[in-house]
Amino acid sequence: MTGAAVEQRFATRRECHFGDRVMRCFVNRPESVQAMLAAAVETNPQGDAFVYEGERISYRALGEIAARVAANLADRGVSPGDRVTLVLRNGPAFMYALLGTLWLGGIAVPVNAREQGAGIGHIVADCTASAVIIEPDLLERLEATEAGRSIGRVFVDGDGVGAAEPFAALLGESASPVPVARPAEADTAVILYTSGTTGTPKGAMQTHLNITHSVIFWERCMGLRRGERSLLAVPASHVTGLMAIVFSMIRMAGCTVLMREFDAGEFNRLAAEERVNSTVMVPAMYKLCLMRANFDEVDLSAWRTGCFGGAPMPEATILEFRERLPHLELMNAYGATETCTVVTAIPPARQLEYLDSIGKVVDCVDILVMDEHGREMPPGETGELWIAGPVVIPGYWGDPDRTAEAFVGGYWRSGDIGSKDAAGFVRLHDRKKDLVIRGGYNVYSIEVENAIAYHEGVAECAVVGEPDPVLGEKIHAFVSVTDPSLDEARIREFCASRLADYKVPDRVTLQSAPLPRNANGKVIKRDLRVMLADGG
Known part of the structure; x- marks a missing residue:
């Protein structure tokens, strides 16, 4: 593509959206996710839309199946604008359910399959889901919640159980096909739930405007090409997997190579076999790929770009990739659920x-570094990062109070403490208060603390991050107990029944003494981190 063609493709102008937000937007953008899918079907009908365990689905087939899922959902009473919760691992069912929901004009609500019943129930209730599509081994978690027992439409990716229909029932022909929806750019396409500093999950409303700009950002940052092939090794239910790979590949009429769960050796094999060009993972996953014996045995010459985020990548890992795979370009990027992923990239x-x-x-995108009084800081000085632009969501589903708290004048107050130098490079100096980033997953301390506090033998607890060379951070819980017979294994088992597995503490320090507190009665987590650094 010539310089003039690139300039025209990515031309920008100022526009007003979401009421009173004025922002710079790309002029040449798709109208919606549905429009991106239609374009891919038209321009690459026989090309692979996705590959899963040897099965190849073309764009023509994907469009036809999405239309059938939409019609069958409509036959069962699901309407445009309704929320459909997807508790599914990476696989064909996720792709069909996601795009079928959007074809109908519904709102997809992906949920991590590692979420426990309480979390699933909260999301289903909070978004007032019209239907749930779920893995068979997770159905029990849903049915254990009040919201799960009361929902009328449940589909299982497998044989039907009780009142739940098999998801396959949505794949057949319908007597009443529905036309593809044509939503407005400001309409919500996806709701992704993210815990806030209170630990209560809140639904980030990702609109078609947000998503279409997000995929253009990924195209620009990673140099994506038409017919790109990208390997999805992170959950499709996570903002990174959904935006950077699933939706970005649809934008490029490219192929998503689906891994149900990450395995480094299998990643290397698939990347070679499928001639994968790009991926997005956390640094620990890249390191594990290097450590597998088959890394030097397979042909990874097509792998052109590897993006990472969620934690820094050690210099040694970058240098090892340069030595063993010199053509691969690694790049760090930063974003959040509220920004539909990437807002900075190196x-x-x-x-x-x-x-x-x-x-x-x-x-x-515009990023300001602001002090606690809402005043912009000079280059190099630290403050809270405030982020604005067409990828920033309009707010949280059904939560005007937390929306008003988090969004000011079109800027999202990230809670991240950082700086921006005179050359425009952004640095993070601290994460959101009490946030532990474990293997790229955000784990809010208060959510883990609340789970532990339910144990009758616990007086109080506090959770902090413990540095780890592979995961970035591990979760360390300090627990003051009233029951001297409690041990670490019982605390971890108790948490495992209430939290997603990646939120379960890796280590637990038990004590009979109270936790350190300041004059205002707040736990001094700084002292706990010092204890860890001193080997406590």
């Missing part, structure tokens, strides 16, 4: 030069 050529940076701000 040019791959400058990755080693700026190891301490999360990159420069991408097109159409």
Whole structure:
């Protein structure tokens, strides 16, 4: 593509959206996710839309199946605008359910399959889901909740159980086909639930405007090409997997190579066999790929770009990739559920030069560094990162109070403490208060603390992150007990019944003494971190 063609493809202008937000937007953008799918079907009908365990689904077939799912949902009373909760692992059912819901004009609500019953029930109730599509081994979790027992439409990716229909029933022909929806750009397409500093999950409303800009950002940052092949090794239910890979591949009429669960050796094999060009993972996953014996035995010459985020990548890992796979460009990027992923990225050529940076701000996005009084800080000074642009969501589903608290004048107050130097490189100096980033997953301390506090033998507890060379951080719980017979294994088992597995504490320190507190009665987590650093 010539320079003039690139300039025209990514031309921008100022527009007003979401009421009174004025922002710079890409002029040449799709109208919606549905429009992206229609374009892919038209331009690459026989091309692979996705590959899963040897099965190949073309764009023509994907469009036809999405239309059938939409019609069958409508036959069962699901209407445009209704929420459909997807508790599914990476696989064909996720793709069909996601795009079928959107074809109908519904709102897809993906949920991590590692979520426990309480979390699933909260999401189903909060978004007032019209239907749930779920893995068979997770149905029991749903049915254990009040919301799960009261929902009238449940579909299982397998044989039907009780009142739940098999998901296959949605794949057949319907006597009443429905036309593909044509939503407005401001309409919500997806709701992704993210825990806030209170630990209560809140639904980030990701609109078609947000998503279409997000995929253009990924195209620009990663140099994606028509017919790109990307390997999805992170959950499709996570904002990174959904935006950076699933929706971005549809934008490029490319192929998503689906892994049900990450395995480093299998990743290497699939990347070679499917001639994968790009992926997005957390640094620990890249390191595990290097450690597998088959890394040097398979042909990874097609793998062109690897993006990472959620934690810094050690210099040694970057250097090892340069030695063993010199053509692969690694790049760090930063984003959040509220920004539909990437808002900063480092040019791959400058990755080693700026190891301490999360990159420069991408097109159409504005990031301010603000002090506690809402005043912009000069270059190099630290403050809270406020983020604005067409990828920033309009707010949280059904939660005007937390929307008003988090969004100011079109900017999302990220809670991240960072700085921006005179050259425009952004750095993070601290994460959101009490946030532990474990293997790329955000784990809010208060959510884990609340789970532990339910144990009758616990007086109080506090959770902090413990540095780990592979995962970035592990979860360490300090627990003051009233029952001296409690041990670490029982605390972890108790948490495992209430939390997603990646939120279960890796280590537990038990004590009979109270936790350290300041004059205002607040736990001094700084002292706990010092204890860990001193070997406590």
